[in-house]
Structures are given as structure tokens and as C-alpha cells.
Amino acid sequence: MASFQSFNFEAEIPQELLISQIMQIHATISKLESLRPSKQVNTLLTHLVKLCILPSSIEIEALPQEVKTMRESLIPLCGKAEGLLELEFSTFISQTPNPVKNLTLFPYxxxxxxxxxxxxxxxxxxxxxxxxxxxxxxxxxxxxxxxxxxxxxxxxxxxxxxxxxxxxxxxxxxxxxxxxxxxxxxxxxxxxxxxxxxxxxxxxxxxxxxxxxxxxxxxxxxxxxxxxxxxxxxxxxxxxxxxxxxxxxxxxxxxxxxxxxxxxxxxxxxxxxxxxxxxxxxxx
CATH class of the missing domain: 3.40.50.150 (Vaccinia Virus protein VP39)
Structure with a gap:
């Protein structure tokens, strides 16, 4: 599995660094056999979310075409993984004694x-x-x-x-x-x-x-x-x-x-x- 730098700073993340990290995650995710929740899928997606909420002044429209193309492939992959994560948790929660009270178990x-x-x-x-x-x-x-x-x-x-x-x-x-x-x-x-x-x-x-x-x-x-x-x-x-x-x-x-x-x-x-x-x- 690819290794990722961890970030913990208030300053804006440099655009090149952000894009290269996201492209690295996309390359790994797109090769996975399944996007069902697993240690690897969860780690990749958590890292991706953390990257995407860092302060940044990135403008999607101004990005090079290869980055835009990568983004168009990444969104459905994330959507599919999110749907599978929701399905797994909702199936599990629906079987607990008081499901509505147990919704807090969902990670997000x-x-x-x-x-x-x-x-x-x-x-x-x-x-x-x-x-x-x-x-x-x-x-x-x-x-x-x-x-x-x-x-x-x-x-x-x-x-x-x-x-x-x-x-x-x-x-x-x-x-x-x-x-x-x-x-x-x-x-x-x-x-x-x-x-x-x-x-x-x-x-x-x-x-x-x-x-x-x-x-x-x-x-x-x-x-x-x-x-x-x-x-x-x-x-x-x-x-x-x-x-x-x-x-x-x-x-x-x-x-x-x-x-x-x-x-x-x-x-x-x-x-x-x-x-x-x-x-x-x-x-x-």
C-alpha cells in the first residue's frame, strides 16, 4: 500500500502536494477489487477526507485536464465506497434493539x-x-x-x-x-x-x-x-x-x-x- 504524509497545520496546503497525494490515493483505490469497508478502504478514505478539508485555495476549473479526469473517476469510487459503508452500518444498526438510538455508531x-x-x-x-x-x-x-x-x-x-x-x-x-x-x-x-x-x-x-x-x-x-x-x-x-x-x-x-x-x-x-x-x- 502507498505511504502518505500526514499533515497537521493551519496553513494552506501547497496545491501540488495536495494533488499528488490525492492522485496517489486515487491510483490505489481504483485498483482495489472491492470498495466494501475494510481496513485498507477505511484508511484510504479517511486520509482522503482529511486531505480534502485542509485549508486550500484550489480551483477545480483551473486544474490540468488529467487532474480533472482523475476527479471524475474518483467521485463515483468514493460514492460507491460511501454507499457500501452506509449499507454495512445500517444493516448492522437495524438489527440492534433500538436502531434509531444507535445511529451514533455510524463513523460520520x-x-x-x-x-x-x-x-x-x-x-x-x-x-x-x-x-x-x-x-x-x-x-x-x-x-x-x-x-x-x-x-x-x-x-x-x-x-x-x-x-x-x-x-x-x-x-x-x-x-x-x-x-x-x-x-x-x-x-x-x-x-x-x-x-x-x-x-x-x-x-x-x-x-x-x-x-x-x-x-x-x-x-x-x-x-x-x-x-x-x-x-x-x-x-x-x-x-x-x-x-x-x-x-x-x-x-x-x-x-x-x-x-x-x-x-x-x-x-x-x-x-x-x-x-x-x-x-x-x-x-x-
């Missing part, structure tokens, strides 16, 4: 709590309070964002979690079923969001997970589809990434968000990876 639980705090604050600052109905698109096997938002921030809101993967929804709904009050307010829908149409008009607020539409062209199509069917005056919260964090997740650019009014763009500087973009569908 703290990050989800922080991200939900940011998102809720952004929604409130923009007048989105007491939303009756929310859709979360791309909820995955471990629907932590929905559960944290529903239990700590939006205590009377109904959540519909959309995911294309039936297995993900199956295991996620097992976790939620352990809490009867939560189960009443949370449903799981197995559907490609491009096939959900009039239904999207029911929601006051829609969340779009970072890994729904990994390529820019896909993301733009999805945003266009949601804007067509969501209700006028409704808000769409899109997770994005900036700078070196964009080696882990896709970036949503301002010109990708046609037909929306941009309310807020927030870029975290702590260990939260996703940026938050809040959009509103204007009233005709």
Missing part, C-alpha cells in the same frame, strides 16, 4: 448533525419554517439527514425519502420502523427522481443529496426536472462542494441553476464537506 454521524444544523439555520433564515411536507432525494441506506432533521429540527414535518435503490430503502425503513412516532412521519419511495413528476408539487422543501447526479450533465438535467414539477415558491436545498472538497462530491455551479432564484450559498470551513445552496422556484 457527527458530520451529519453539523450539516443538518447548518441546513436548518439556512432554511429558517430564509423564512422556511414549519414545512408540512419535505422530500429528500437520494436518502440512501442510512437516511441520517432526514432522521436528524425530523427529530431535532422539523418535529412535525412529514418526510418522503426517495432513492433509486430498493435495498437501500428496505434497510433504511427498518431503522425508522423502530420508532413508531417517526415512522408515522417518514416514508420511503423507490423511484428514479426523473420519473417523479406531479408528485414533486406536494413539497414545501426538497433536499437534493450530493451524489444524485454525479456528472454535471446529469445534475443539470435533474435540477431542470425538479424545477419543472416543484411548486412555485417552494425551496430546493442542493448539496454541493467547493475547492478541494470537490474531489469527493460534484460542484453545482450558479449557471446550472436556471429557473431558480438563488437565496444562499454556504461553504463550510470546518470538517463538514458539503456546501449548501438554497434555491427558490419563483412564482409565475
Amino acid at each position: 454521524h457527527g458530520n451529519y448533525v453539523k450539516l443538518a444544523n447548518y441546513e436548518n439555520k439556512i432554511l429558517q433564515e430564509n423564512g422556511v419554517v414549519n414545512a408540512k411536507k419535505v422530500a429528500f432525494i437520494g436518502s440512501g441506506p442510512m437516511p441520517l439527514s432526514s432522521i436528524i432533521l425530523a427529530t431535532h429540527h422539523m418535529e412535525s414535518t412529514h418526510f418522503d425519502n426517495f432513492d433509486i435503490d430498493e435495498k437501500a430503502n428496505e434497510v433504511a425503513s427498518k431503522i425508522v420502523a423502530s420508532d413508531k412516532a417517526l415512522e408515522k412521519r417518514m416514508k420511503f419511495v423507490t423511484q428514479d427522481i426523473m420519473e417523479a413528476k406531479e408528485r414533486l408539487g406536494q413539497y414545501d422543501c426538497i433536499f437534493l443529496a450530493a451524489l444524485v447526479g454525479m456528472r454535471r450533465s446529469e445534475k443539470v438535467k435533474i435540477l431542470g426536472h425538479i424545477s419543472k414539477y416543484m411548486k412555485e415558491g417552494g425551496v430546493l436545498l442542493v448539496r454541493s462542494a467547493k475547492g478541494s472538497r470537490a474531489f469527493l462530491y460534484p460542484i453545482v455551479e450558479e449557471n446550472d441553476m436556471v429557473n431558480f432564484e438563488v437565496l444562499t450559498i454556504f461553504h463550510p470551513t470546518d470538517d463538514v464537506i458539503n456546501s449548501v445552496v438554497l434555491l427558490r422556484k419563483p412564482k409565475a
